[in-house]
Amino acid sequence: MVDPRPGQGLRVPDVESEMRSIGEMARDSGLGVSALRFYDRAGVLVPARVDPASGYRWYAPEQLDEARVLARLRRAGMPLADIRLVLAGWSGADPALVRRLLQAHLRRLEAGLTEARIEFSTLRALLDHRENPMTASPRTDTVRLSLGSTELAGAIDAVRFAVGKDPELPMLGGVLFDVDGDTLHVVATDRYRMAVARMASGSDPASASASDPASAGHGGPREQVVVPAPLVDAMRALLGGDEPAGFAVETDRVTLDAGERQVSGQRLAHDFPDYRRLVQLPAGRRVVVDVPALREALETGPVRTAEAGEPGPSARDVSVLATTDDGTVTVVGDGDADGNSVGVDRGFLLDALAAADRDRLVLEFGAAPTAPLAIRRTDDEGTFSLLMPVRLDH
Template sequence: MRSIGEMARDSGLGVSALRFYDRAGVLVPAWVDPVSGYRWYEPEQLEEARLLARLRRAAMPLADIRLVLAGWSGADTDLVRGLLQAHLRRLEAGLSDARGEFSTLRVLLDHRENPMTSIQTSAARLSVSATELAAALDAVRFAVSEDPELPMLGGILFDIEEDGLRVVATDRYRMAVAHTGTNGHDGPRLQVVVPTPLADAMRALLGGAEPVRLGVDGDRVTLEAGDRETAGQSLGHDFPDYRRLVSLSAGRRALVDVAVFRKALETGPVRAGEVREQDGVPCDLSVLGIADGDTLTVCEDGEGDQNRIAVNREFLLEALAAGARDELIVEVGAPTAPLAIRRPDDEDTFSILMPVRLED
């Protein structure tokens, strides 16, 4: 027979845990010395103890552990599989809930470290060019987050001030900002986060040349275009303070022919399958550098000096398309600094991409 010390050593359960599971009637020793109270176990109980240790590490409730052990010893595999599957579903649900809570906590922490302008609940009605609003939405739509665990990023920020309307989208790895003029708003700054489906419905109404009317009343957002209208509820979340995030140090600027540069990206060298350190998702990288003063080049893998910068190629191609110009300015800073894509004729509409650290 095995002593309690030997059982603890071979099973992965501590002596105190074995005593606890004895008292709980989960793993009862084969014999207890009536004088010393010392516990002894049959050799075949080692497998049961090891199973118990695994279930314990998986945080299974004691009541379920008792049932699993009973089913295991009785060869009731259907019972055991059902209990394991049910517990796995509970763990997955708990992990999802925990991620949601931590996401909220991160936002609250960001709020403490970088005070943001809170979402306002006042009302506003303004007129905006349908053509300009359509162009603004097209310029930022690609950067909207699709991560269900970050609901505050699952829409487009409408930031309304006296000097016009800014629309902003970000998924943490990229951010896009666009500006358009407005008429009719002379009140305080007003921000609402328009959920993606509503923003897309708004875009579908912007086919005409006549101005449209944008209304905000509390958490309700309305867009009227002629006799057509779409409306919905804004997201009840604060949006990150994008003005702090887009305050970049001046980098080296290169004016690029979009068609030529796009072809260079699509056909040029790429580092395939690199993993984004932020979320572990693999992506293809393009390594960029500025040569001859202001010429942006796509470098060979491993080529270039310490100032090279690597970006997600798909994200860069999308940003070029959203720029909607034959020529764009690409601003490159340090390898760890965001890359900016700007319009030569419109400094208020731009996007930034976070670089990906290269592992040589």
């Protein structure tokens, strides 16, 4: 545009002021910054302008509508090839094609849902058969243990952060006490993270009385008891002294004695997932990290926002971890991530570092970025946590 007023010269319009930055487009469209970069590289939603010096992307006002359509199609799980065609016809060039594509995808979703219902019905029948076999072995519902108060407090602290809160999965709303011989495993998971602590179930044999020698350990078959989170918190409040703690299960009731104090409540009437299968992971890259330094890097380093449709809670910050050639773990931005980088929920990782309660820990990266990240103590391999990664390809 030329300013006709004499003496004013030419006025060049500020093109960028009329456009949306990639951050503004992400905020207004529902697509994350990394998703917009992905769809740019895929040629699906190409920015109207890219700064030749900085590479920064700018979007025209009319592209916001396309981005919002793209976000909806993505949430509906439409394949990328179909999304490309829908956007090509969205402007009005071929609305009939858009309708056919939407209807075809809806039919695929309905067919997939029908197949899923059939498979789930079969799985439920198989589960009913497993839970009610023709010859069920009797279950022992009495457990009595004498445990070190400090050790049990530490085990609870190591796993409590991973207890689930989903009302649709009540079996994850507590802590599993898995007694097997002389070993007690304390376990919690919310699907996206799992924490396991191991301790000796007869850690204070001196506390066993002559009339009840079994109180120093569990001599019966393996027993698993899921203790609801509120009762776990009440138990933890009693622990930490020098006196031993008495843990007992009588049918459906759980009791903890610590000195002259006692807390009791109902166990959860649900079976816990077989966590032993979930923690059997192939060996990965193990890196010893300085926890205070890593915590500072997580709190001050770059983050990205979890995308809609990614597994895990919504509205969460994701940190991208990379390892250097010398074994150092760094927190990097999207532009510095490579095929070996791992995205994790930043809050989850900070919780896991705090629960591990060590200044030095081992981070074990899986063979692929989709494998869980393990956080292990250097002095106790039996106490660890696993975090499910967040996809970085969108």
